[in-house]
Amino acid sequence: MENTNEKTAGQKLQEELTWKFPSVALEAPERVKEAYDFCEPYKAFLSEAKTERECVAKAEAMLKDAGYTEFDPKASYQPGDKVYFNNRGKAIIASTFGTAPLDEGVRLNAAHIDAPRLDLKPTPVYEKNDIAYFKTHYYGGIRKYQWATIPLSLHGVIYKKNGDAVTVNIGEDPADPVFYISDLLPHLAARQNQRSLAEGIKGEELNILIGSIPYPEKGLKDPVKLKVLQILNEKYGIVEADFYRAELEIVAAGPARDVGFDRSLIASAAHDDRVCAYPALRAELDTLHPTYTTVTILTDKEEIGSVGNTGLHSDYVRHYLEYLAENAGVSYKDMIQHALCLSSDVSAAFDPTFPDVYEAGNSCYLGKGCVLTKYTGARGKSGSSDASAETMSKVIGIMEAHNVYWQAGELGKVDEGGGGTVAQFIAGMNIDVVDLGVPVMSMHAPMEIVSKMDVYEAYNAFVAFYK
Numbered sequence: 001m002e003n004t005n006e007k008t009a010g011q012k013l014q015e016e017l018t019w020k021f022p023s024v025a026l027e028a029p030e031r032v033k034e035a036y037d038f039c040e041p042y043k044a045f046l047s048e049a050k051t052e053r054e055c056v057a058k059a060e061a062m063l064k065d066a067g068y069t070e071f072d073p074k075a076s077y078q079p080g081d082k083v084y085f086n087n088r089g090k091a092i093i094a095s096t097f098g099t100a101p102l103d104e105g106v107r108l109n110a111a112h113i114d115a116p117r118l119d120l121k122p123t124p125v126y127e128k129n130d131i132a133y134f135k136t137h138y139y140g141g142i143r144k145y146q147w148a149t150i151p152l153s154l155h156g157v158i159y160k161k162n163g164d165a166v167t168v169n170i171g172e173d174p175a176d177p178v179f180y181i182s183d184l185l186p187h188l189a190a191r192q193n194q195r196s197l198a199e200g201i202k203g204e205e206l207n208i209l210i211g212s213i214p215y216p217e218k219g220l221k222d223p224v225k226l227k228v229l230q231i232l233n234e235k236y237g238i239v240e241a242d243f244y245r246a247e248l249e250i251v252a253a254g255p256a257r258d259v260g261f262d263r264s265l266i267a268s269a270a271h272d273d274r275v276c277a278y279p280a281l282r283a284e285l286d287t288l289h290p291t292y293t294t295v296t297i298l299t300d301k302e303e304i305g306s307v308g309n310t311g312l313h314s315d316y317v318r319h320y321l322e323y324l325a326e327n328a329g330v331s332y333k334d335m336i337q338h339a340l341c342l343s344s345d346v347s348a349a350f351d352p353t354f355p356d357v358y359e360a361g362n363s364c365y366l367g368k369g370c371v372l373t374k375y376t377g378a379r380g381k382s383g384s385s386d387a388s389a390e391t392m393s394k395v396i397g398i399m400e401a402h403n404v405y406w407q408a409g410e411l412g413k414v415d416e417g418g419g420g421t422v423a424q425f426i427a428g429m430n431i432d433v434v435d436l437g438v439p440v441m442s443m444h445a446p447m448e449i450v451s452k453m454d455v456y457e458a459y460n461a462f463v464a465f466y467k
Helices: 009-017 030-048 052-065 223-236 240-245 271-286 316-328 332-337 389-401 423-427 452-466
Strands: 082-087 091-096 106-112 117-128 131-139 152-159 165-170 208-211 246-252 257-259 265-268 293-299 340-343 370-373 406-408 432-437 448-451
Touching: 030 052, 030 265, 030 271, 030 452, 052 082, 052 091, 052 152, 052 271, 052 293, 091 271, 091 316, 106 271, 106 316, 106 452, 117 223, 117 240, 131 223, 131 246, 152 240, 208 223, 240 246, 265 452, 271 293, 271 432, 271 448, 271 452, 293 316, 316 332, 340 389, 340 423, 340 452, 370 389, 370 452, 389 432, 389 452, 423 432, 432 452, 448 452
Parallel strands: 106 293, 106 340, 340 432, 370 406
Antiparallel strands: 082 091, 091 293, 117 131, 117 246, 131 208, 152 165, 152 246, 257 265, 265 448, 370 432
């Protein structure tokens, strides 16, 4: 009888020459529990740190607990020493000094900790038809209709006239109130239904419900607004003019949650890009004696073009690197010439419900590992860094040497849209860089989805990169 189990010549050749990225859970079932265990503190991080300020505060506490000290440009450091630099409470850099001289290069990993959200306008409190509201100005690329009729929380800082800072976090504790943006009932939405999806909810309709009980005195103008201001004054000691000295952000309320009967996915606000920032931070903490000095960057303002002095379009990272070089007595130019950087940012996971915007053969998928993205940008690679073949080879070689499960992917079809990352700004410093991150479904929504397997493989990739 013919042996039907023997592979044909064509099957053998196909196995030898072609490649498909496998499911991590199928290829390495022992990693499933490891991934689930790794993601428990990640979920806690997401739930506790809802803004860039809160992320920096949490990261700084973790770094201090691990023995990191504030970087002193005039101090002397030895291999294994750990330092950090806090940039205005909204971005942070951490380093572990390596055994190789700095002019042989450093290993950088840059992720961003800001996320799409709603910011309060400078004059936010108003009353209309006996209801008090906050006026908002959205931050980053949101789909406005997604923000209506969901529980929202308020985070940020307010400075009083005397200089005292008031930290605000309302809507996360189960005992807290939440906030809300209304939408029309279907019975009265005939005209609204004629709007395009992009205009279903307009920017000036993203108004936050904050109160409906008037101050108990007749004849006052805007008594509901006054009652809200009275509550804020009693709780925080602030007055309306203090909002001009504030940074207040509206985000989706509630903790990160497991998704699915198998609990394999995580739903949360701001996976983009804290799903890369947290593994990067953990890899930094877990790196003890690297060959090359590590530079882990958790940066701000990526969602609006990396502008401002806490975004990577500014010189704060360059200045930190210059201090490192000066401190070691080496050439800054030599150091960055030999540096290698991961721009750790997310990519769009293929969504079977909406397949038409993806090119399936060049998309990334939930559960197949971290995603290596040679270039981002829009259409003709506008706004992209476009990593070289040499850089791709180095990074792939590192991952394969350490058994990291990875996949390659683009951000959808060529003419469908696009997006950018901080890679272009790192490349502008004359540093070799490539994007490496995690596939995200429903990116930029108030709640996004990632796979635990992919989060863990991002961590494994970052650890390997620092080794």
